[in-house]
Amino acid sequence: MFNFSEINEECGVFGGWCPQKNIAQYIKCGLLKLQHRGQESAGISCGNEFQKIVKNKGLVNLALENSLLKNIEGNFGIGHVRYSTFGDDRKENIQPLKVTYTGEDVSLVHNGNVAQAKKIREKFERIGEVFLSSSDSEVILKRLIFSLKKKPSLWTFEEVGKCLKENFSDGAYCILLYLPNRIMAFRDNFGYRPLMFAKCEEGYFVASEDVAFYGLNVEELTEIKPAYGVEITKEGYEIKQFAQSKNVCQCVFEQIYFASPASNIFSKNVYGTRVKLGKILFETVDKDFSADVVIPVMDSGLGCAIGYSQASNIPFHLGLIRNSWMERSFIQPNQEKRTLNVRQKFIPIKQVIENKKVVLIDDSLVRGTTSREIISMLKCCGAKEVHMRSVSPKIINTCSWGVDIPTREELVSYKKTDKEIAQQIGADSVKFLPLEKLSEVFRGDVWCKKCFKGVEDEVFLP
Template structure:
């Protein structure tokens, strides 16, 4: 799986305690949601300043930088681009100065009506400095509210965004004396806050609070259609009616950390259930179950438990991979996969292997893994995917290629079997997921698993 998205973290601390180390720790916990860039926006006197760079959090915020940054309010962002190129000008948080007042924004999601909003604003003379759809929210707030930024109320901000900006978005907005967290009315992306002894923390996932050793009873979800203001006056909330929830099911399949609880369900346990479902719907006689690490592990564990075949580490996960130093051709890509997931031949030799992964998009990596296992001595390799076929693109923050690039949208199971050089291929069904979720099924978005016309 190559799909990723963004993570946001904010902290408002009491007694002038420095919030930036907490935000950086939170971003490290959310690093799985984006590895392209990292940044923080923070209060410096009467201004808001931003520090951001391309790269991983621990590299961007080294000891030298951390000694220079101090603020009791800060928001942060880790990015994986779904809109806009992987360049520093598209990295977040974004900062605006208007009438000598400031605010900043960090955004997880993708705005569905971004093209219409951009066209409308450009017709009115707005100049854009980035390719990111997040910049639209800055311009919309300035255009609609006009008055001084520090006079904007929570209700002003929430109503403007909810009225003008189509999902998906979980947002953090930083002002000179407050932080506002806001989640779109459909709740596509998760967002949580924690009330600690030293203030307030906000995170894309509740696992972002783990470094605080939190009191679990004080972790809360920002509801769909809810905006929350954190300030010296405490917490203020504003809600609009949320008639239709649309939780992204890929948060369960791939995005979220296994120790997170998103949409009211533990991610690891949900993935394990999906693995059990895969075993029920796609049983096979085999010797061992091998996960595609790391995201396939929980599902493979469920498959193993259900079918009573032992789970083994037939592939190792190398966490220190970088680029290869061979020309960017087919051999380079093959070396990249072998470097990232080298096989353990002594485990898989002469074995019938069930290879379990969380999902397949283009399918190029899966083909290489199957061939790698067979070259290492596997007698058979049966591919099992703990999600339905990915058949359609996404407009709400998942980096899906065009429909013609989605391998399962263009091949039958028999064709996929031949393409992967596998002995069999099996996915789970939406009907099976419905049996797991029961009444909650209606609250999820499964758009990418349903076939639509290519131009949808």
């Protein structure tokens, strides 16, 4: 699945131990199923005594071509797909990051954003330390080495956990460490990003989403709780707590937008959640509204549009086909390029749209660029009216936990009424799911919803 909305998330991680076979192909398969979490680059570190890395820019199949994987072999390994929110897309930032310390290799992959990284980097630089990349992941690795100051084969889960707790307590992270003959995985104490563990016939694996285990013979599946991690060795595995989790804060966008519909994260099936949100959206904002056709903005709008159609009895159709054969452009640095990107990514089906009153369902509205282009395409194809609906409330704030939401001023909903937003994106009307309705699906205080709130009511901030 690819997402072509305007929020980008930064990464997917996969790793583990596979005693009978070379793990590299298993990691590649896992990363392919996590491709929706990052399309800039992909990498694998694997081996036994020594760790070898293959990493490149591009989609998994290109970055990790089978001819390249022939050169790496081992039973332990970790892998990564990346979208950069912190650090740019230069080659040095591609993960896994590997260092050799006291003659032993350590590799790290990371999903999330650690706010303290900037300060720690500055401290290191003041004492003359150099960094090879601009990513916060290298800061984490360097901090671990400085704190533990001993051979990586002697690092204990408890020591690594203590170092993460003491130095990155405000961060959002899922970290996989590949040490000599061991994998360690850690999920931060707020639990912003998901982390799953699977005991399989083939070995033990850990990944951002359980969809990555599809195809393996899974015997037991466990969601790693916030402040917990797992240590995998040749002798077995152990799930352990490494910090106190006082304020769980799971990102609602993992359910609404980032994760694969096939995944089950934060104890919920993603597709089921999206269908439910679509139903609630209709029942809340459009009870007396009628139209000719419901069209999703693919891919994450799909489940929501099905739910909306089921609740409203308005026929559902794919009015926009996503062009899956196009190479994804990695960075869209300006408006003109973003516009072109949308036009290349979506192909309208005129027969579905012409002379129709269309309800267009999307997961969210961020800058409004995608919506404006899509609405313009639909109108060019003869749509009589286009009514935009979002299953997220208005996004009016940025994110400090690893999601690339632009500045407030760039957000289409910031300080604007529904009518003003409709005018800006060229829709006949725009409606959003109210926050209190979203909170009926994401109940309790374990969910982060900060980007739907202004600074004055940041009560959800940990």
